[in-house]
Amino acid sequence: MDKQQKQAMEALKAERIKLFRDQAAFRPTERVPHFCNAVTWKVFDAGDSLPEALTDFKVMEHSVRHFLDNYPVDGLMDTGIRNQFNVMEAFGSEGYYYYTDEAVGIKDHALCTIDTLMDYLEDEERYTWERVLPEKFGDEWNQKTLDQWKTAFKEYLKYTYFIIHMGSVSGKEYGVPSLAPNNPAKGAIQFGIEELESNLLGIKELSISLRRHKALLKEFCDKWDEKHIDPMIEKVYLSDGPQDDKYCFDASMILLSHNILNPKQFDMFLWPSLKRMLDAYAWKGESVRIFAEGSILRYAEKFNRYPKGTITFHLEQDDPFEFREAAPNCAIMGGLDTEMLANATVEECIAHTKKLCDELGRQGGFILSEGKMLSYKNDAKADNLKAICDFVTNYKL
Amino acid sequence: MDKQAIIDAMADLEEDELYDYMNEIMDNDGEGVQEALEACQEGMKIVGDRFEEGEYFVGDLIYAGEILTEATNIIKPALTGDGQEKYGKMILCTVKNDLHDIGKNIVRAMLEAGGFEVMDLGIDVDPQTIVDTAKNEGIKIIALSGVLTLAVDSMKDTIEAFKAAGMRDDVKIIVGGAPVTETVCASVGADEWALSPQKTVSVCQAWAS
Amino acid sequence: MNEYLSYPEGYEKLCHDLLPLPLRPFKKMLMPLFLKILKDG
Numbered sequence: 001m002d003k004q005q006k007q008a009m010e011a012l013k014a015e016r017i018k019l020f021r022d023q024a025a026f027r028p029t030e031r032v033p034h035f036c037n038a039v040t041w042k043v044f045d046a047g048d049s050l051p052e053a054l055t056d057f058k059v060m061e062h063s064v065r066h067f068l069d070n071y072p073v074d075g076l077m078d079t080g081i082r083n084q085f086n087v088m089e090a091f092g093s094e095g096y097y098y099y100t101d102e103a104v105g106i107k108d109h110a111l112c113t114i115d116t117l118m119d120y121l122e123d124e125e126r127y128t129w130e131r132v133l134p135e136k137f138g139d140e141w142n143q144k145t146l147d148q149w150k151t152a153f154k155e156y157l158k159y160t161y162f163i164i165h166m167g168s169v170s171g172k173e174y175g176v177p178s179l180a181p182n183n184p185a186k187g188a189i190q191f192g193i194e195e196l197e198s199n200l201l202g203i204k205e206l207s208i209s210l211r212r213h214k215a216l217l218k219e220f221c222d223k224w225d226e227k228h229i230d231p232m233i234e235k236v237y238l239s240d241g242p243q244d245d246k247y248c249f250d251a252s253m254i255l256l257s258h259n260i261l262n263p264k265q266f267d268m269f270l271w272p273s274l275k276r277m278l279d280a281y282a283w284k285g286e287s288v289r290i291f292a293e294g295s296i297l298r299y300a301e302k303f304n305r306y307p308k309g310t311i312t313f314h315l316e317q318d319d320p321f322e323f324r325e326a327a328p329n330c331a332i333m334g335g336l337d338t339e340m341l342a343n344a345t346v347e348e349c350i351a352h353t354k355k356l357c358d359e360l361g362r363q364g365g366f367i368l369s370e371g372k373m374l375s376y377k378n379d380a381k382a383d384n385l386k387a388i389c390d391f392v393t394n395y396k397l
Numbered sequence: 398m399d400k401q402a403i404i405d406a407m408a409d410l411e412e413d414e415l416y417d418y419m420n421e422i423m424d425n426d427g428e429g430v431q432e433a434l435e436a437c438q439e440g441m442k443i444v445g446d447r448f449e450e451g452e453y454f455v456g457d458l459i460y461a462g463e464i465l466t467e468a469t470n471i472i473k474p475a476l477t478g479d480g481q482e483k484y485g486k487m488i489l490c491t492v493k494n495d496l497h498d499i500g501k502n503i504v505r506a507m508l509e510a511g512g513f514e515v516m517d518l519g520i521d522v523d524p525q526t527i528v529d530t531a532k533n534e535g536i537k538i539i540a541l542s543g544v545l546t547l548a549v550d551s552m553k554d555t556i557e558a559f560k561a562a563g564m565r566d567d568v569k570i571i572v573g574g575a576p577v578t579e580t581v582c583a584s585v586g587a588d589e590w591a592l593s594p595q596k597t598v599s600v601c602q603a604w605a606s
Numbered sequence: 607m608n609e610y611l612s613y614p615e616g617y618e619k620l621c622h623d624l625l626p627l628p629l630r631p632f633k634k635m636l637m638p639l640f641l642k643i644l645k646d647g
């Protein structure tokens with residue numbers, strides 16, 4: 001790339017960041033931006049093999065570049081972050097993640113039982129070292145040699161470099177900005193109840209424990225807050241405020257537990273921590289993207305207390321029009337579902353996209369995106385996605 | 398045996414209380430066991446209603462399924478086995494290439510409480526296994542579950558396998574789970590679709606009646 | 607007996623043996639993510 005091209009990409013990236021920021025803050029823009037949620041679908045679309053793409057960074061880079069060359073998206077959710085398989089392979093052990101020719105999956109697992117939760121919280125590193133890893137790897141654990149550790153660590157470094165490299169490729173060569181800072185101090189927000197569901201107990205055990213061991217779980221979540229959430233909140237209050245020129249959002253978080261919690265449990269286990277965190281962002285005038293897995297519609301009005309520009313909900317399954325009614329202060333990311341992308345005609349896709357732009361984006365507050373990740377090869381027809389990308393790039397509001 | 402108390406304990410998800418009632422029945426040589434089972438099923442129906450109304454959510458359904466199973470296990474030795482499953486056998490499973498079982502297990506608990514003997518074939522079940530089981534067991538109602546969008550293809554493959562076996566007109570097929578909509582139902586060729594366990598139960602009951 | 611199994615001694619020794627000199631100052635940043643991949647992945 002020559003200097004002029006580099007400058008053009010830099011300008012395009014800045015323009016896109018501004019588009020995302022403006023729409024998130026309900027400021028009218030010339031067009032609606034598209035933050036594409038294509039994950040492993042990219043690999044199939046590029047004609048690459050999924051197992052190869054997941055284990056060979058060059059293949060994954062080819063898939064990502066093929067996607068960015070063919071689909072003019074303003075943002076891309078995933079540029080290869082699922083490629084951790086080599087680390088486990090180098091370690092000589094099977095992990096929870098697995099892949100086939102068609103899909104990536106994760107086996108059911110839980111790192112704790114209800115009896116060991118507080119031990120975990122007391123010293124997570126010690127618990128991981130003394131309990132989790134020995135249990136996960138069984139007899140293999142005490143036979144790991146320094147060579148195996150070194151090979152695995154080398155693969156981990158290669159993986160880390162690859163993520164950084166792909167972020168740079170997207171930004172510098174395609175003008176595609178990053179979603180939010182990936183700084184653990186501000187970026188990786190995981191609430192206690194979410195950690196319990198995703199890693200520590202699993203959905204079934206958590207559901208049962210919410211009834212059988214309510215007080216203990218509450219104590220866990222409060223202590224988790226003290227340890228993990230409070231320092232983050234403090235950092236937000238002490239931060240310099242919005243990073244308007246660098247990222248599309250100042251923070252990004254994923255919520256899953258609202259899918260199992262009833263209203264009383266939501267108010268007890270998730271809302272107190274979430275509210276304090278959002279209060280901090282609102283106070284600083286920062287913009288947060290929340291990916292709401294499943295449906296969060298029934299809790300939507302709770303978020304409406306925040307001023308426009310604070311929260312953008314990336315909706316996985318909720319209808320964006322219904323959500324706008326329920327929480328008019330929250331910007332929406334979404335609108336495209338795999339069912340339409342996979343089965344509708346190009347004309348139907350464009351008509352739907354136009355409706356989204358006209359009704360949700362004209363006054364600001366809307367970013368086009370796929371709700372569910374595009375993962376499998378039948379999740380979208382290439383022609384449909386291409387037509388939507390072209391339409392939204394050219395359609396003036 | 399206080400039938401209403403058992404209904405309430407099940408509906409309110411009062412686990413210890415419910416088990417106490419069940420143990421009491423066993424202490425009394427199983428007297429009233431049939432009514433107790435019906436009471437549990439009625440209580441489970443109220444759990445489903447509260448889910449529909451938004452008071453309970455998925456975690457509550459998982460818990461309800463767990464305590465219903467345990468309560469039934471306590472009184473099982475006293476049950477004669479006659480007339481427990483008035484709607485007969487049906488098949489339930491998560492389709493090929495999908496390993497999710499939480500939704501399926503909730504639906505199973507609700508179907509069992511709703512009067513079905515559920516043959517749960519598990520997860521990641523290939524189409525031929527489902528067809529063969531339906532054929533060998535003479536089963537007419539099939540419920541296919543899935544969470545991944547990939548499951549939609551497997552649902553379609555399963556229904557095609559029933560057609561290929563010349564059995565499509567002999568069975569009723571309902572599909573359910575996160576990626577399922579009315580359009581998906583039509584495109585895979587299913588007879589019905591559901592996102593809630595309650596709807597699954599009422600559709601299957603109507604088919605079995 | 608594997609010399610790395612104990613905590614914190616074994617773990618600290620592993621970190622020392624694993625991290626090349628230039629990366630040692632970044633131990634607190636690199637090791638938690640490495641452990642996370644081994645734990646969750």
